[in-house]
Amino acid sequence: MTDVVDSDELLRRMQRARACAAQEERAWRARGERLGREGPKDPAEARDAEIRTVAYGVVLRVLDEILTPGKHATPGDTAVKGSAD
Numbered sequence: 001m002t003d004v005v006d007s008d009e010l011l012r013r014m015q016r017a018r019a020c021a022a023q024e025e026r027a028w029r030a031r032g033e034r035l036g037r038e039g040p041k042d043p044a045e046a047r048d049a050e051i052r053t054v055a056y057g058v059v060l061r062v063l064d065e066i067l068t069p070g071k072h073a074t075p076g077d078t079a080v081k082g083s084a085d
């Protein structure tokens with residue numbers, strides 16, 4: 001696909017992707033919590049829910065950093081802007 005998109009459309013697409021990732025993270029977190037309360041019949045199912053919750057959380061952090069730079073900056077960050085080291 002070689003469609004050219006303007007910056008506004010790209011921003012809208014990233015915002016939709018962020019909303020989708022947030023929804024998936026909530027769904028997997030709820031599933032994991034439910035499995036934790038019920039006691040999983042299959043430990044692999046609980047592990048899968050945990051892994052997917054973490055993965056969607058990482059996607060959210062990346063999209064947040066793209067959409068709102070510095071939102072997740074922590075005081076101990078060692079990254080220096082402009083440094084190529």
